[in-house]
Amino acid sequence: APAAKMAALSGGVAPWCRGWLPALQFVRRGSKAVTRHWKAMHFQRQKLMAVTEYLAPRPAVPPRCLAPRKETVEEDNGYVQLLRRQVEEVFRDNRMIAVCQFNSMPGEDVVLMRHYLRKHNIEVKFVLNEIIRPVLSQSKYKNLLPLFVARNILLVSRETKVKEMLRVLKGVPQINLLGACIDDTILSRQGVENFAKLPSLEATQGQTVGALALLPSQTSSLLQRGSAHLTALLDQHISRLQAAETGSPAEPAPAQSSEAH
Amino acid sequence: VPRAGLKKYVLPPDYSGIVFPERTKLKFMDKVPAVPKVRREPRQLRDIRGPSREATDFTQGQYGILALGGGYLHWGHFEMIRLTIGRGMNPKTMFAIWRVPAPSKPVTRKSLGHRMGGGKGPIDHYVTAVKSGRLVVEVGGHCEFGEVKPFLTQVAKKLPFPAVPISRDGLREMRQEEEEKRLNNQNPWTFERVVTSNMLGMRKYLSPYDLQLKGRYWGKFFLKHRV
Numbered sequence: 001a002p003a004a005k006m007a008a009l010s011g012g013v014a015p016w017c018r019g020w021l022p023a024l025q026f027v028r029r030g031s032k033a034v035t036r037h038w039k040a041m042h043f044q045r046q047k048l049m050a051v052t053e054y055l056a057p058r059p060a061v062p063p064r065c066l067a068p069r070k071e072t073v074e075e076d077n078g079y080v081q082l083l084r085r086q087v088e089e090v091f092r093d094n095r096m097i098a099v100c101q102f103n104s105m106p107g108e109d110v111v112l113m114r115h116y117l118r119k120h121n122i123e124v125k126f127v128l129n130e131i132i133r134p135v136l137s138q139s140k141y142k143n144l145l146p147l148f149v150a151r152n153i154l155l156v157s158r159e160t161k162v163k164e165m166l167r168v169l170k171g172v173p174q175i176n177l178l179g180a181c182i183d184d185t186i187l188s189r190q191g192v193e194n195f196a197k198l199p200s201l202e203a204t205q206g207q208t209v210g211a212l213a214l215l216p217s218q219t220s221s222l223l224q225r226g227s228a229h230l231t232a233l234l235d236q237h238i239s240r241l242q243a244a245e246t247g248s249p250a251e252p253a254p255a256q257s258s259e260a261h
Numbered sequence: 262v263p264r265a266g267l268k269k270y271v272l273p274p275d276y277s278g279i280v281f282p283e284r285t286k287l288k289f290m291d292k293v294p295a296v297p298k299v300r301r302e303p304r305q306l307r308d309i310r311g312p313s314r315e316a317t318d319f320t321q322g323q324y325g326i327l328a329l330g331g332g333y334l335h336w337g338h339f340e341m342i343r344l345t346i347g348r349g350m351n352p353k354t355m356f357a358i359w360r361v362p363a364p365s366k367p368v369t370r371k372s373l374g375h376r377m378g379g380g381k382g383p384i385d386h387y388v389t390a391v392k393s394g395r396l397v398v399e400v401g402g403h404c405e406f407g408e409v410k411p412f413l414t415q416v417a418k419k420l421p422f423p424a425v426p427i428s429r430d431g432l433r434e435m436r437q438e439e440e441e442k443r444l445n446n447q448n449p450w451t452f453e454r455v456v457t458s459n460m461l462g463m464r465k466y467l468s469p470y471d472l473q474l475k476g477r478y479w480g481k482f483f484l485k486h487r488v
Contacts, residue, residue: 032306038482042466044463044465048476049452049476128266130267
């Protein structure tokens with residue numbers, strides 16, 4: 001019994017050693033925990049790794065079927081804002097704005113044209129449609145929107161010298177006038193030509209003033225007509241009497257003349 | 262009809278908060294430390310196992326090489342890194358710093374062709390231990406990731422453990438992705454859960470270190486696809 005007991009405890013150690021080994025000893029065989037090669041896993045561990053793998057979420061409706069969310073890229077650079085402000089300034093300050101189609105011209109021709117227009121105080125501005133379109137659609141110039149489609153330029157000025165502008169543009173075949181906005185009135189090409197044919201503002205003003213002043217100028221003569229007529233008659237009568245006093249042979253003549261009157 | 266629209270100018274990158282160290286090039290690392298070790302050290306492979314606790318985040322630089330596995334770097338690796346990066350970068354506009362210490366752990370080797378026994382071999386060379394998730398080198402300066410990536414990938418391929426070049430943003434995104442994966446995992450059974458509650462007596466087949474490693478590390482390898 002003691003031998004069996006000793007054998008069962010620690011496998012034949014002397015009876016004065018009272019320690020005991022654990023009943024269950026895992027067999028530690030094979031390589032260490034950290035190896036250069038991929039250490040083979042215990043099958044149970046492999047099963048555990050397979051069970052606890054990552055499962056990606058699957059929504060009920062796949063995102064392909066949903067409408068794509070258009071990510072609005074509203075960057076609005078400072079440059080774009082600056083250009084917009086410039087365009088708004090142009091529309092506010094100038095009286096005459098003409099929109100013309102711009103086909104490619106040689107550089108020196110462009111410079112010459114600008115020079116001639118500058119002499120009449122007309123500026124040439126190159127604008128980008130993508131900036132001008134939103135600006136116009138929000139302001140009151142909505143009807144100018146269809147003009148800004150292809151490459152175009154703006155001729156802006158504070159005075160309305162349409163005749164000179166048309167003369168310069170006639171000499172440049174690559175620029176075609178599409179329309180104009182003069183004093184907040186939108187004119188087509190025909191309208192601009194008619195506007196050019198009109199006399200200048202000062203002349204028309206003078207005409208209207210003259211037409212208006214015609215009647216008042218006549219009122220004084222109208223009012224005085226009766227008295228003027230009477231004074232004329234009396235003057236004649238006096239002259240007739242004087243003629244009768246001066247010479248009797250002149251009587252029949254003044255009498256005839258007075259009868260003629 | 263193709264037309265030219267407004268050109269959107271891209272602003273040049275802002276390198277305002279970048280401080281250059283004194284020496285922009287990588288320091289020369291010694292083969293043997295200044296005081297060579299007399300006492301031969303036990304192998305202690307636990308300095309390779311598991312995630313790294315130091316040098317996991319960027320300090321001075323913006324881009325770096327992240328280790329995705331454990332391993333030892335010896336002097337040959339250090340020279341390769343130093344020379345490749347020195348060749349690839351511009352010392353005037355970029356700088357590079359080490360994030361690993363010089364080799365200090367002695368590795369013994371027995372002479373070739375001898376049988377087992379006869380004591381521990383003499384010290385052969387020195388190494389530094391690198392755990393996964395640690396940065397090896399950091400590069401920064403007035404440069405973009407695209408400029409730095411070619412020579413960093415060249416270096417990363419030659420390292421004894423899997424490594425990738427990353428930037429600060431890349432690291433942040435990697436961590437975010439891991440977090441998201443952990444949160445939106447549809448599998449109700451996770452390794453962590455099974456181990457901590459010892460379901461089905463699994464701890465008999467797992468190591469006590471698996472409580473911390475949680476199934477993402479196996480030996481020196483880092484299993485990126487797990488949870």
